[in-house]
Amino acid sequence: MNIFEFFKKFPNEESCRIHFKNHRDKVGVICKKCKGEHHYWLSTIQYYKCKQCGFRTSLKSGTVMENSKLPFQYWYIAFMFATSTKKSFSSLEIQRQLNHKFYEPIWSMMHKIRRVMCKADEEYKLEGSIELDEGFFVTVPNKEERKEKQELKRGVGSQRNSKVLVMVESELNPNQTNQHKANRIVKRLKMVHIEDYKHNTLSKELEKAVETKKTYLITDDGRHYSKLKGLVKSHTSINTKNLKSDKVLPWVHKTISNAKRLFLGIHHSIGRDYTQNYLSEYCFKFNRRNEVDIFDELLLCSVKNTWY
Ligand SMILES: [Zn+2]
Structure with a gap:
């Protein structure tokens, strides 16, 4: 998907949220309390409600976006950047492109996306x-x-x-x-x-x-x-x-x-602790170099019930 196609398909927050929900429905929501798989959708408050126990699950909860305050559109733009080139983008570059004030949430978002790539290839x-x-x-x-003050080997x-x-x-x-x-x-x-x-x-x-x-x-x-x-x-x-x-x-x-x-x-x-994430991003893209819709594949992996 090039940048024109992307912004035509996802011009605003609403279009990203609807698209995300459709993908989540495809994969299925699992209740964190009773592991029930059947839910009502409460459209006014944008929550899933478990048919079995009534537990409520937000659209982001249990997915890669859990606990994230960033808008859906930020995530979608990050997915686009993460899949649009064989190379990569630094978190600093994404922060600049999004014109976001803080670095940390963007850095954390990019690493969560890389973890999703890691899990996808472990399958x-x-x-x-x-x-x-x-x-x-x-x-x-x-x-x-x-x-550890010992000299680095x-x-x-x-x-x-x-x-x-x-x-x-x-x-x-x-x-x-x-x-x-x-x-x-x-x-x-x-x-x-x-x-x-x-x-x-x-x-x-x-x-x-x-x-x-x-x-x-x-x-x-x-x-x-x-x-x-x-x-x-x-x-x-x-x-x-x-x-x-x-x-x-x-x-x-x-x-x-x-x-x-x-x-x-x-x-x-x-950072040494994040080496695997960068390696996984490299492998994920290399292994799908001939696929047509790598964006969609990343998205499907991202809505999976990560906690389960
Ligand atoms: Zn339940």
Whole structure:
């Protein structure tokens, strides 16, 4: 949806609210008190009333907008910005565009939207040929880490780095005609912020992200990957000694460098505690790069009963 189409469809607060309610009705409202699924709509006060217990639910309650005082139209504009480009917008830029006085509510809104994107991608698993590797993203340590007066570590173990597990699903290119082009094409990807490379952490995240019994895993010959063999259908470990780094796991490395460049260019620095949110936004958009109505999909995910 381009900006003209957007403002034609959503010219004011009322049009956004009606659209939001229609989507919420499609997904269904669940009562927080008795988990009842049937409600009356009290149009004068704009509340749902549970048919079973009478409990009232506001239009925003239980959705991504719960507890938000921002107008529906702000949220809709944010959804539009969040889906209109492959890249991203900083909260500061959205605040400027909305001409809103305070930064914090806009920042919080953008992170809630990123959490929705995260949940949407957790609903399915990758399968087939999957390249897996880790990347390090420069992030800002959180308050507690900064308070601990011990010197910040350097290098790989540094609190200034967030460790990220990257998994990229690919398949043979059915239209392969040029032998110089890659014979595989990327399908979907997942990136997960992890605290360490212990076997328990890696296996837990792998099991969450992929259909293990349908996974042909490809990694480098790092020691921490060798134990994953038993979890998946097959595991190929590439000896990296005599290979250029871009020849080993090319999709993973491309993904990491693209994401890093994007984060640096748009968000400049990202808080360690929010690394996952930025990663999820990147993956959500990448995984839907060929879809026609990504705005609508984000909206449907946003009206889901988040508390349930
Ligand atoms: Zn109820």
